[in-house]
Amino acid sequence: MARLIRTEKEVEGRYTEQWVVVEEDPLDRWPAGPLDVVGRPAARVDGLRRARGTARYTADVALPGMLHAAVLRSPHASARLRRLELAPALAAPGVRAAIGPADCDVFSEEAGYQGAPVAAVAAESFGQARAALALVEVEWEVGEPLLDPDEAVRRGQLIDEPDRYERGDVERGLAAADVVVEAEYRTATVLHNALETHQAVCAWEGDELTVHISTQWIWGVRKDVAKRLGLAPDKVRVVCEYMGGGFGAKNDPGDHTFVAAELARRTGRPVRCALTRREENLASGNRHATIQRLRAGARADGTLTALEGEFVMAVGWDGFVSSTAGPMKMLYACENVRTVELGAKLNTGPNDAFRAPGFVEGTFGLECLLDELAAKLDLDPLELRRRNGADADPVDGRPFSAKNLGECYRRAEPHWARRAEVRARSEGPWRRGVGLASQIWYGGGGPPSYAFVRVGSEGDATVLTAMQDIGTGTRTAMAQIAAEELGLPLERVSVSLGDSARGPYAAISAGSSTTPSMGPAVRAAAADAARQIIEIAAQRFESEERVLSLRGGRIVSEDGGAWTLEEVTGLLGDGQILGRGSRGPNPTGMRVLTFGVQVAEVAVDVETGEVRVERIAAIHDVGRVINPLGAASQVEGGIIQGIGHTLSEQRLLDPASGEALTLTLDAYKLPTIADVPEIVTELLDVPDEHLTSLGSKGLGEPPIIPTAAAIANAIRDATGADVRSLPITREEMLRALEEARERAYAL
């Protein structure tokens, strides 16, 4: 039965309270551990299509008569448009339309960052559109850009009010400490660089708009586009069948969708607006840089008495202040905590969510500080963390729906115990060491989400839901869940997704929420279909429903009989069984979180500053694991992105003009296959008993969170050098080594 509840909705740690109509989730929980299909490794159901290049991405959509848009962007970080003349561009070969600030509200006469969109043209080819842009007559009044986040804070130029948090009494906590450590940590601005850039193809038919878009949220795009264009939501169809990566930057329609929609409206033809790689790295979002001034106090036995942090975030011209203080507030049972988060408004591109925004950065600071504390206390870093574990949410005292961090620590012990052996392998200039860091994050998902399951006379099943698979393998996970419930082999279940016209509402693929949000809805729909199959079987075979179940493609009776599924579904003829399911509520009054720990082993060449990550063991608790194969790949992917952020990736700006210098993938250095260490993944695979009928949480974000701190702590273990600034380039490593040498001389 439908129920109206007041609930907290959480996306990436941002909570909003709202009314939600939910349906109870009456299904029994599956037993823990691998089942027939769920919990067993499955190759991707769409793997062949992706591997053979036949999967159609937004980048591959070519509609008849389609035009190509190119966007004129501000070359200056701070400027005001003095004059804009589009007529010469409009007269250029192949150009069919040109629009500026008067025509479309994504364009502004004030450019607060380099790359701010100013105008656009649509032409028969992208080359013609690009060429026409060069003909636009444009004059700028160039201003002085503000690029220094500390200076922005001094001037009070902030995105949002400062976010202050306090519990207990930090002064008293510091006074009670036997040891206090204090340090400043910095993280660089890093760029998502999904290999498919942001893009959309918009096509009008009358007053109906179809948007093909590379997106993490089909229904969010539908809602935003309808609202902004003044359309009824059902007049907007959003399609994203295959998607080339997002990592948080594709949660909303973005400027490009509105540019394409407006140009398509004016020309009466479909219009593609796709960012180039350089535009992608200029104006499609980023993980903002941080400055973290942190302090921790502890008693001699390691009990934390105080944690304090000032977090300055280089948000950019727009965007949001990510919760960098989150780990400091939530990870440890410290009574006295005070944090302030300050979002600097700068003349740089707006940030966007990037895989555990805030927690990646905040965990780097906090978990490095904890190791500096452990060193002063002469305590084992793992033991220090154990002694400060929290049994309930330290912020509001709520119980955790499940917390197995202690078990993660226990499983980390054999990896942590390699310390002596790893250090002993130091030779010549190569010093080796081991470091660890804990992980805390959200990932419980939530309602609403819906799915249908359709079974035809041949006895195969199709899951229908208008969700998206952003590459995480959710198509496969949903097929596994439906197959398990229907007692079918995986190959007899297909999944139809990626089109708002072909299925019901589905949740955003962000905040590690796809599996925990969608999975229970798919299971409920499959269970509804299974119930109907059993009802028919009971009538056909004159049996009782309660003794029948579906297993191995058969209807099995406790009384001994068994029939193939087709013997029942064959009765349908052209009829179909339609199951429907929805996502029930999250447990009331509980904190649903994910936990984990990573242990990194590194080698540092102390003469050249080269850092090689040699091994990372990742132990995470995300509840029930649906597909261990895809889950391990998620963990590896998170760690590898983490290694990029830690060692080589940074957006660089000209310090005077604010112009971005690392727009291309030679200058902006993503990890290659040669940079990847041995990765050992261990997932606890214990269902969260309070969370849905699946007990599954999300896994997209947790693995990237502790990687940087684990590596930096391993570097300290290996060399004695404190690396407090990401990325740890050659110059940063050599600087830290020099600092450590000077400190040693001084002693």
Add this chain to the structure above:
Amino acid sequence: MPELVVNGGRFAVAGSTLKTLAETLRGDLGLTGTKVACGEGHCGACTVLLDGEPALSCITLVHAVGEREVTTIEGLRDHPLVEAFVRADALQCGFCTPGQIVSAAALVGETPAPSREEIRHGMAGNLCRCGTYPRIEEAIASWRG
């Protein structure tokens, strides 16, 4: 009109001298398995074979291909590496995957049983932002099934 040999078929080539092979494959021949992710030779998504050697189609001028035979992912659809990639789960979003497989085909063409080190060296020109590298390594190490 100059001709281009792609996956065994001959096609007429038209367009500007600065037109790239990738633009021709995707735009004119509809061979969209070849992806363009950076468009300037820094990521490997657009990799094709020219006479069996790996080449970046996004910075190859189509008019300079000449008589060299072009093989795209569509021409490798039944290569055992395709199955090996799926089996090893060597893909997530899949946008880089065709380029990875083409590069891997070139690698095993030169070195049929590459060592782990040779795989890491020979595949370093294909970026995967999802980070499926360990599985790509595994797929190539086990490509013969």
Add this chain to the structure above:
Amino acid sequence: MSAPTLSRPASLDGLDGAGTPLAGGTDLVPLLRDGLVRAEELVDVRPLLPRGIEDGVRIGAGTTLAELERSAEVPAALAEACRLAASPQLRHMGTIGGNLLQATRCWYWRLGVPCYLHGGNRCHAREGEHREHAIFATEPCASAHPSDPAAALLALGAVLETTSRRLPLAELYRLPTDDDRRVTTLAPGELILRLELERPDASVYLKAMDRQRFGFPLVGAAAARLGGETRLALAGVAPIPWRLGSPADLDAATPLPGTAYKVELARALVRRALAAVAP
């Protein structure tokens, strides 16, 4: 920008100097498409360039980096410099002749900023962001030359044969000056045809980059020992490939604030390179 013509001549004989030669195209094609290099006529010389390795020391300019990387005959420094350069695709496409002529990776120059090297009046990197830039000859332009093989070939005493002359590799390069911003001495239409090296008793190339593969050199160090003499050369430290008389020459480096670490890096690599080729 109108597209250039593209000719595919049957031999190199008819080249008159008007056209821009195109071989592997790995640097030229992106530069053309970005409008950083302008050409009215492209001449596809790739099929015409001498290609191949004789005795490990005579090398056709059209030989690809991939061929040199795999060669068991060429001196170790050259094979290793090729092996650690770029990516597999770029090594299969790019020729050794073209590699010597590649333009700097300076981001200001690549993004078309009107800097000194583009004919402007100042080097934006000197005051700006320059962690990848030079430690020698940093004025008036602090760009760094990105070729790994060029450093190896300098140490190996390579001599070039072009369509019009023979010259030591060192004479291929020049520092940009107020009246001429080019970094090579190649005349318009002049093509590198062959390279000839001295066969060293031992040689090595060591490279520091921001990732394990597919990176331009922060510093590359080549050493080659011929009889009693050991020659050193560096990549990534000056607007052109840089000969180093001795390790002590690093004391004369004039790094920018953001490239000082490269001096330390170069010292370590040079020390190791010398140890590796020591008898």
